[in-house]
Amino acid sequence: MSLSGQVATLVHPSAKACPIERARHETFISGHLAAGVVILALIPVYFVLNGAPGVGEVMAFGLMSLPLLAVVLVSASGNLLLAQTVCVVGLLALGATIGLTSGTESLAYTVWLVLAPLEALVSLNSLLILGSGFGGAVIALAVIGGAGAGYLTPAAESASYEAMFILPAIAYATTLSWSATKLQEIRRRMAHAGEANYRLLAEVIGDVVLRYDRSGAVLFVSSSSEASVGLQPRELTGRGFFERIHVGDRPLFLKTIADAASCNETIAVALRLRTGVARSTRGDFDEPRFAWIEVRARRNDNQLNLSDDGCAVVAVMRDVTRAKQHEEEIEAARAAAEGANLWKDRFLANVSHELRTPLNAIIGFSEVLGNVDLAPSDPVKQREYAGIIRESGVHLLEVVNSILDISKIEAGASELTPEHFAVAPLIDLCCDILRLKAEQGGVELVRAYPADLEEIVADKRACKQILLNLLSNAVKFTPPQGRVAISVRPDGNAMLITVVDTGIGIVAEDMTRLGNPFFQARATYDRPYEGTGLGLSVVRGLVGLHGGSTFVDSTPGQGTSVTVRLPLDCRSMEPSIAKIEVLPRHARAAAPRIEFPADAMVKKIA
Numbered sequence: 001m002s003l004s005g006q007v008a009t010l011v012h013p014s015a016k017a018c019p020i021e022r023a024r025h026e027t028f029i030s031g032h033l034a035a036g037v038v039i040l041a042l043i044p045v046y047f048v049l050n051g052a053p054g055v056g057e058v059m060a061f062g063l064m065s066l067p068l069l070a071v072v073l074v075s076a077s078g079n080l081l082l083a084q085t086v087c088v089v090g091l092l093a094l095g096a097t098i099g100l101t102s103g104t105e106s107l108a109y110t111v112w113l114v115l116a117p118l119e120a121l122v123s124l125n126s127l128l129i130l131g132s133g134f135g136g137a138v139i140a141l142a143v144i145g146g147a148g149a150g151y152l153t154p155a156a157e158s159a160s161y162e163a164m165f166i167l168p169a170i171a172y173a174t175t176l177s178w179s180a181t182k183l184q185e186i187r188r189r190m191a192h193a194g195e196a197n198y199r200l201l202a203e204v205i206g207d208v209v210l211r212y213d214r215s216g217a218v219l220f221v222s223s224s225s226e227a228s229v230g231l232q233p234r235e236l237t238g239r240g241f242f243e244r245i246h247v248g249d250r251p252l253f254l255k256t257i258a259d260a261a262s263c264n265e266t267i268a269v270a271l272r273l274r275t276g277v278a279r280s281t282r283g284d285f286d287e288p289r290f291a292w293i294e295v296r297a298r299r300n301d302n303q304l305n306l307s308d309d310g311c312a313v314v315a316v317m318r319d320v321t322r323a324k325q326h327e328e329e330i331e332a333a334r335a336a337a338e339g340a341n342l343w344k345d346r347f348l349a350n351v352s353h354e355l356r357t358p359l360n361a362i363i364g365f366s367e368v369l370g371n372v373d374l375a376p377s378d379p380v381k382q383r384e385y386a387g388i389i390r391e392s393g394v395h396l397l398e399v400v401n402s403i404l405d406i407s408k409i410e411a412g413a414s415e416l417t418p419e420h421f422a423v424a425p426l427i428d429l430c431c432d433i434l435r436l437k438a439e440q441g442g443v444e445l446v447r448a449y450p451a452d453l454e455e456i457v458a459d460k461r462a463c464k465q466i467l468l469n470l471l472s473n474a475v476k477f478t479p480p481q482g483r484v485a486i487s488v489r490p491d492g493n494a495m496l497i498t499v500v501d502t503g504i505g506i507v508a509e510d511m512t513r514l515g516n517p518f519f520q521a522r523a524t525y526d527r528p529y530e531g532t533g534l535g536l537s538v539v540r541g542l543v544g545l546h547g548g549s550t551f552v553d554s555t556p557g558q559g560t561s562v563t564v565r566l567p568l569d570c571r572s573m574e575p576s577i578a579k580i581e582v583l584p585r586h587a588r589a590a591a592p593r594i595e596f597p598a599d600a601m602v603k604k605i606a
Helices: 003-009 019-050 055-064 066-077 080-105 108-121 126-148 156-205 225-229 240-244 247-262 321-370 379-411 423-433 435-440 460-476 535-545
Strands: 208-212 218-221 267-279 286-299 313-319 418-421 444-450 456-459 483-491 494-501 549-555 559-567 580-582 600-605
Touching: 003 019, 019 055, 019 066, 019 080, 055 066, 055 080, 066 080, 080 108, 080 126, 108 126, 208 225, 218 240, 225 313, 240 267, 247 267, 247 286, 247 313, 286 321, 321 379, 379 535, 418 423, 418 460, 423 435, 423 444, 423 460, 423 483, 435 444, 435 460, 456 460, 456 559, 460 483, 460 494, 460 535, 460 559, 535 549, 535 559
Parallel strands: 444 483, 549 580
Antiparallel strands: 208 218, 208 313, 267 286, 286 313, 418 456, 444 600, 483 494, 494 559, 549 559
């Protein structure tokens, strides 16, 4: 261990908290320890040169060893002023001893009397300085008076002459020490006044003021930290601030401190600071809670101010969590606006595509039937043209109804009318409605449900629309010789309705976008499958109004499975903005399989 390290071990624990007090104790201990060792080393030399000492010499050497006693005292008690007082009293006693034993024949005693005020200067205590000066003057006058009265040597005629030099020297040393103390006191008061204004300004602006050393350790934290980020100053001092910074932001923080300390510019950075813990929403455990803070750091050029404690960087910290949230909200709103523009463009493209074909058919065939020269004379052809016009009109009505439904759902204006009804007859009705479409596409339509399937309380019209949209999509995207199956089974206080097809499937990049209005997988202007892309969006909205959920599993080229979970009684559920959940990859089978309950009644429509 180095000499400075050994001296540091002698400092009392009460003085180690403040850097200035620690430095004062270390300086006192090292200086007086060195002086005591030198004096002890000179005692044997004196004995060799002068022989056996007298009583006065023994007392003088004992008083000269008091610095070592003062070192023991300050190390044991931490009372620096008491140790300094012991040293001052020792110097005055030493001067008195030398003066009384040798008289004014030797002026050696005056040196120790003059050193007493200088020793008191180290304490920066005005009373001790004035007391040491007064004590030195009294002792000097006593020695000179004793010599003048004939009690001491030399004769009295030289006493007044010596007093002309001894008393002014003591007064001069006392004045210098007292002046230095007053200057230091004034400087400290000014520093404290500036510090008070500094703290007051920090409290008024509401930001947290910090001071760092070059390593990023915090030397000072203003008391506003509790009101700003909910942390006590003691929790941020030292390495506490660094340890609370998010691990991913620590390199940026250290770079900011280094840059601020090496340049004459203000460096601003946004960091995440751990301010506490919160109960996790993902399990029975606590998670750290972080707040966004902005730190503006600048190099401290006022290194002469003792209150800075070697501070390298001064920083102002403020909580910008709300500002960050507002930025995220603005960014989300901007993304939503861009998405709205995108969906508007897609809507216009899809609607124009979906409306143009039936409108052309309606206009074209109505003109043919309305023109005597073009109208076919065959009644069969006339009925065929009229049927095409009707089918085109029905298609247009479906498009308009879908747009109106999704608009009402998105606007929150759609309301449910709960009623008791059986699900099995509703499934049969929906399958019958789509039977012709399935036959025309060469698709086998299969339905299965338990014989004792209980009733549910829901909006019957909405459930019919959910089933029709799911079945219609499945039939549309299933090629000839394919199969579409719908099954129902109870699941606790809910009912699972699953529609599985052996169609074209959905690619992975389109899975997360299912249910977005006007989105259709592989949607292009030359797509082989017509549709507005509103079917699953309407399903998602209606299921959410019932408080249910929707799950999708699909494998490209092999088929798709859509499962709707509806509560048995929607009146006890809160409506929500449901999302179409995609089964995780590890939970998917190689291809969606058509499975029926063991007690299901299976009906096929060829």
